[in-house]
Amino acid sequence: MSTVLYDYWRSSASYRVRIALHLAEIPFERVTVDLLKGAHKAPDHLARHALGLVPALTIDGQTFTQSLAILEYLNATRDMQLVPQDPAQAAKVRALAQTLAVDVHPVCNLSVVRFATQDMDNPMQASTAWMHHFIRPGLTAFEAQLAAFDQTPYACGDSVSLADICLIPQLYNATRWGIDVSDLPRTAAVKSACDALPAFAAAHPDALSPT
Template sequence: MNVVLYDYWRSTASYRVRIALSLAGIAYRSVPVDLLAGAQSTPEHIARNPQGFVPVLEIDGLRLTQSLAIIEYLDETRNVGLLPEHPAERVRVRCLSQVLAADTHPICNPSVVRQAQLYVAQDARDEMRIRWMQHFIRRGLAAFEAMLDSPATGQFCHGDAPTIADLCLIPQIYNAERWGADWSDLPRIRAIAATAEEIEAFQAARPEAVKPAT
């Protein structure tokens, strides 16, 4: 059965799932959903996901939404090893993941920022957006760095193999670079990012690697 991923090349949530698919060795067909053109709000996409978000993954006769749920499904059905076996270790990985996926990424979602921009003058909106992104991305990464101060941290966020936490971290670093949020003083994150950059699955999932041709 064909695996189909409806995504947008710059979507943080889609980026997480692309890494997971690559780590699992799952070939898939990408169907771009152009968020800038409003394709997420078309009746066709709303039928796939009533929230109008990406990604949407069609696999095993299922249609799945929500990136962390998708990643856990892939982990449980393909034995990717993205969650530790011990409950205490598993909860640590989930806590790290949600710092970025539940508390940082949503407030930087374009729909949230656009709504916030309505409360500032038109000529100040572009600057406000940049400052907003820098503030919340930096805040999330700084908290994440502090949580990495643990003997459980290894070459990756938890131990020496990628977990869901790393799949959340690397896309957020991409966002930090995109918006100019400073993370130069976060040594644990920098070390993990350097390690991940050497892994083909992370390289193949990068936005520049999947950006549709224009």
């Protein structure tokens, strides 16, 4: 059975799933759901994802939505070891990942930002201020939480975890919106380690950018 990822190249949630699929060495077909053209609200996509969001992943004869749920499924079925076996440590790794994926990402979703800033005098300037207001504190909190783990060299140890997969897309967004993170050394070290892996490079939006 083929694996199909319905995604958008700049979607952070889609970016997470692409990383995981490449890490697990699962061949997959990408089907672009163009958010800017409203393709996510088309009936065929709503049949896959009732909220009209991305990603949706068809794998093992089933279709899954919500990036964190997809990552948990891949972790469980492909033995990716994205979270530790110890329940307490697993909870801490999930909390680190969710600092960005649950607390920061949803309020920085483009549809949310557009709605919040549409009536302002300068929506683009307001959007930039919004992103700085939420992304920078989130990454600062992530940096503080990293102190509880050994970056050897990844966020939580010597193998890629759920936290790494959630961090890298958020750092991409920080760069996109001109947010300075140069004073976050633990985060920078984790990024360097992840950037060296082919799976992260293959999943990067710049590798998929429309021409």
